[in-house]
Amino acid sequence: MSEQHKPCPNCGNELEFSAEHQALFCRHCESIAEIENNGGAAVATTGYLETLAGLDNGEDAPEQIIAVCKNCAAELELPRNVVADRCSYCSSPIFAAEQSRRQLRPCAVIPFKINFEAALEHYRIWLRSRWFLPGKVKRQARTGKFNGVYLPHWTYDCGTKTDYTGQRGEYYFVTVSYTAVENGKSVRRTRQERRTRWYPAAGTVENRFRNVLVPANHSLPETLVKKLEPWSLGSLIGYQPDLIRGYQEQSYSVSLESGFGEAKVIMEPQIRETIRRAIGGDVQRIDGVAVAYHNIGFKLVLLPVWVNAFKFRNKEYIFLVNARTGEVQGERPWSVWKIIFFSIFILALVAGVIFFLNR
Numbered sequence: 001m002s003e004q005h006k007p008c009p010n011c012g013n014e015l016e017f018s019a020e021h022q023a024l025f026c027r028h029c030e031s032i033a034e035i036e037n038n039g040g041a042a043v044a045t046t047g048y049l050e051t052l053a054g055l056d057n058g059e060d061a062p063e064q065i066i067a068v069c070k071n072c073a074a075e076l077e078l079p080r081n082v083v084a085d086r087c088s089y090c091s092s093p094i095f096a097a098e099q100s101r102r103q104l105r106p107c108a109v110i111p112f113k114i115n116f117e118a119a120l121e122h123y124r125i126w127l128r129s130r131w132f133l134p135g136k137v138k139r140q141a142r143t144g145k146f147n148g149v150y151l152p153h154w155t156y157d158c159g160t161k162t163d164y165t166g167q168r169g170e171y172y173f174v175t176v177s178y179t180a181v182e183n184g185k186s187v188r189r190t191r192q193e194r195r196t197r198w199y200p201a202a203g204t205v206e207n208r209f210r211n212v213l214v215p216a217n218h219s220l221p222e223t224l225v226k227k228l229e230p231w232s233l234g235s236l237i238g239y240q241p242d243l244i245r246g247y248q249e250q251s252y253s254v255s256l257e258s259g260f261g262e263a264k265v266i267m268e269p270q271i272r273e274t275i276r277r278a279i280g281g282d283v284q285r286i287d288g289v290a291v292a293y294h295n296i297g298f299k300l301v302l303l304p305v306w307v308n309a310f311k312f313r314n315k316e317y318i319f320l321v322n323a324r325t326g327e328v329q330g331e332r333p334w335s336v337w338k339i340i341f342f343s344i345f346i347l348a349l350v351a352g353v354i355f356f357l358n359r
């Protein structure tokens with residue numbers, strides 16, 4: 001119940017998490033209240049296989065979640081994947097009921113550190129350095145409407161044991177003779193040529209991975225989300241609802257298992273690199289690879305992102321600000337007119353230079 005309703009002890013208004021104060025804050029009377037039990041549960045990694053075996057494979061969460069605002073009693077249909085948000089009528093924090101959540105709950109959060117005003121400032125600086133941005137977009141940026149979103153991510157730890165077969169290539173040089181034409185005469189010459197001798201190779205390598213990060217839903221373009229990395233996962237603290245109050249929390253839609261499938265793809269290059277080093281020689285070929293994963297652990301964590309999305313010429317553009325570092329990533333429209341005028345300007349400049357050089 002405390003998750004749903006947390007009134008300011010001074011004026012009764014709903015408290016929210018403040019990025020500036022790293023505490024609960026009342027927007028009405030500006031009171032500050034400490035966060036309960038200083039960060040909630042410990043940040044613990046959970047066994048992957050045990051959790052997978054214990055999951056109910058039936059329907060995980062309802063498609064449509066209805067939440068009731070404890071402040072103004074409005075009934076709200078939450079957007080897809082959203083389990084906590086602000087009331088669209090009175091702006092108070094609202095939370096989806098326990099039973100309408102997915103089976104696995106986030107264990108840890110990196111709290112917002114950059115507030116809305118600071119995010120907007122980072123965003124404006126970023127926009128100013130973009131060339132050929134349509135004027136309408138620049139104007140829109142000044143009044144950017146950012147949404148504070150906690151994005152769910154899976155992180156996986158595991159060990160791998162990989163049996164491989166391949167070939168080790170060693171360079172050697174041979175002397176090759178050839179015919180060249182010098183001063184109109186044919187002459188015999190020699191040169192050194194590099195060749196590779198291949199030897200069979202096979203063996204086993206081991207790797208250890210920690211915190212392989214996989215976005216746990218597709219609500220935002222994955223390429224943009226991935227560009228916000230790296231996150232300092234050392235800043236993770238135990239999940240607790242006080243940290244979410246006033247922000248949007250999204251749930252996962254990528255399952256624990258398919259998330260691990262993506263983690264395997266991320267781990268693969270490092271495993272192959274280890275194999276190459278084990279094979280040695282000057283150049284390597286990898287023919288067969290069999291990876292066994294063991295001691296797999298995972299965490300479901302929430303990462304803080306400011307999201308701004310707007311429509312321009314019927315296309316939606318999305319801008320993200322990492323709410324820890326202020327890093328901005330975004331899709332951007334191009335102003336065709338600005339590019340055309342710039343090209344004309346450059347052509348005129350070149351023509352002018354040529355004209356004066358010819359005089």
Ligand SMILES: [Zn+2]
Pocket residue numbers: 008009010011012013026027028029030031
């Ligand atoms: Zn208050």
Ligand SMILES: [Zn+2]
Pocket residue numbers: 069070071072073074087088089090091092
């Ligand atoms: Zn409300």
